Amino acid sequence: MNAELISVGSELLLGQIVNTNAVYLSQELAHLGINVFFQSTVGDNRQRFYETLKQAHERADVVIITGGLGPTKDDLTKETVAEFLGKKLVHDEESLRSIEAFFERRNRVMTPNNRKQALVVEGSKVLANHFGMAPGMVITVDRKMIILLPGPPKEMQPMFKNELIPYLVSGSGEQAAIQSRVLRFFDIGESQLETELEDLLDAQTNPTIAPLASEGEVTLRLTVKHADPAERIRLLDETEKKITDRVGAYLYGYDETSLIEQVFLQLLEKNATIAAAESLTGGLFSGRLTAFPGSSKVVRGGSVAYSTEVKENVLGVSKKVIDEHGVISHQCAREMAACAKAQYQSDVAISFTGVAGPGMQENKEPGTVFIGLAGLTKEPISFELTLAGGREAVRDRAIKYGCFYLLNELKRWNKTE
Numbered sequence: 001m002n003a004e005l006i007s008v009g010s011e012l013l014l015g016q017i018v019n020t021n022a023v024y025l026s027q028e029l030a031h032l033g034i035n036v037f038f039q040s041t042v043g044d045n046r047q048r049f050y051e052t053l054k055q056a057h058e059r060a061d062v063v064i065i066t067g068g069l070g071p072t073k074d075d076l077t078k079e080t081v082a083e084f085l086g087k088k089l090v091h092d093e094e095s096l097r098s099i100e101a102f103f104e105r106r107n108r109v110m111t112p113n114n115r116k117q118a119l120v121v122e123g124s125k126v127l128a129n130h131f132g133m134a135p136g137m138v139i140t141v142d143r144k145m146i147i148l149l150p151g152p153p154k155e156m157q158p159m160f161k162n163e164l165i166p167y168l169v170s171g172s173g174e175q176a177a178i179q180s181r182v183l184r185f186f187d188i189g190e191s192q193l194e195t196e197l198e199d200l201l202d203a204q205t206n207p208t209i210a211p212l213a214s215e216g217e218v219t220l221r222l223t224v225k226h227a228d229p230a231e232r233i234r235l236l237d238e239t240e241k242k243i244t245d246r247v248g249a250y251l252y253g254y255d256e257t258s259l260i261e262q263v264f265l266q267l268l269e270k271n272a273t274i275a276a277a278e279s280l281t282g283g284l285f286s287g288r289l290t291a292f293p294g295s296s297k298v299v300r301g302g303s304v305a306y307s308t309e310v311k312e313n314v315l316g317v318s319k320k321v322i323d324e325h326g327v328i329s330h331q332c333a334r335e336m337a338a339c340a341k342a343q344y345q346s347d348v349a350i351s352f353t354g355v356a357g358p359g360m361q362e363n364k365e366p367g368t369v370f371i372g373l374a375g376l377t378k379e380p381i382s383f384e385l386t387l388a389g390g391r392e393a394v395r396d397r398a399i400k401y402g403c404f405y406l407l408n409e410l411k412r413w414n415k416t417e
Helices: 020-031 046-059 077-085 093-105 112-118 153-170 190-196 198-203 229-250 259-270 284-289 308-315 319-325 330-344 391-412
Strands: 002-008 035-042 062-066 089-091 119-121 125-127 136-141 144-149 177-186 208-214 217-226 251-254 274-278 299-304 348-354 368-374 381-386
Touching: 002 020, 002 046, 020 035, 020 062, 020 153, 020 208, 020 217, 035 046, 046 062, 046 077, 046 144, 077 089, 077 119, 077 136, 077 144, 089 093, 093 112, 112 119, 119 136, 125 153, 136 153, 144 153, 177 229, 190 198, 190 208, 190 217, 190 229, 198 208, 198 229, 217 229, 229 251, 251 259, 259 284, 259 391, 274 284, 274 330, 284 299, 284 391, 299 308, 299 330, 308 319, 308 330, 319 330, 330 348, 330 368, 330 381, 348 391, 368 391, 381 391
Parallel strands: 002 035, 002 062, 062 144, 274 299, 274 348
Antiparallel strands: 089 119, 125 136, 136 144, 177 217, 177 251, 208 217, 348 368, 368 381
């Protein structure tokens, strides 16, 4: 099934608001295995919208329109859709009662133009709006759908999930349900992941596999449709195993988690404490870790040892290491982690040192990063990275890589050894 998105509103063309609806719908439709081949944004102009709708209807199985369902004269979406289909607009009594109740609850007078929001295209399936006033609609003509959704994201998103998806599933002729599972990967690019899984992606049917790259990570959303809950789980497990047999080394979690959250959960599970010594990252790692409720159970403390003097005189890195190898080195990263572990009496420790930019330091290019870990192996270990981007990008990616390395070692680590 192929879909096309039309976003209506002159404010979008003027850049007054960001079109987050198109992003949201594209991602959610991909998760459902529905391809989005075109997106259009059109202003509050009946003729231009009509032409855009005509073109979309000719080339897509499903046209989803957001915006233009409000009470004002420039809200022309349903009027134009009705004209295009040769249908009338009729009042939906349930929607009208809901709008009237909306004003009554707020002790406000309902102006006559708000009745317009209860108008729907005749013969349409009405989608209730529980977070606003204008209902949505689904009109099916010659096995093609035109779907109208409100423009405000706080209304559109719950309507899509709670009203539209169940209707689409039930209307397919199957008593099926949709279930998704998100696999989260790190330290592998989207192109490499897709190359490793190319045949699986090409052959996908049920479950579908939708890749998405975001902020240095890659996710795969597996989406299955089946009436039997046990069969849905079996299909998801079977597909996940095919994927992890190839790229399981990069898998770190599921669904809405993050690298830092997985580190936190692993520390809790291992009943382990951690300390940090941060130069490059300036305390960002500790700040993110302590954002979780209950972090006092795992976080002992940390040092922002930004200057060479503080690394030596406060943290305790030896002058010999600094003189011989510099502060941006494997040796310094390992000793920073070891010093933090000893100073804060933690089970494990992590360190970050490097060059965030824009200039060079110790003849090292911006983006050069060293990460040290202590307490997880017999001797402290370290990792070297060359990261692209500006200062904040380098610092953010350094933390993510630190979490990834830490997480991998924690999974192998036995605290009692």
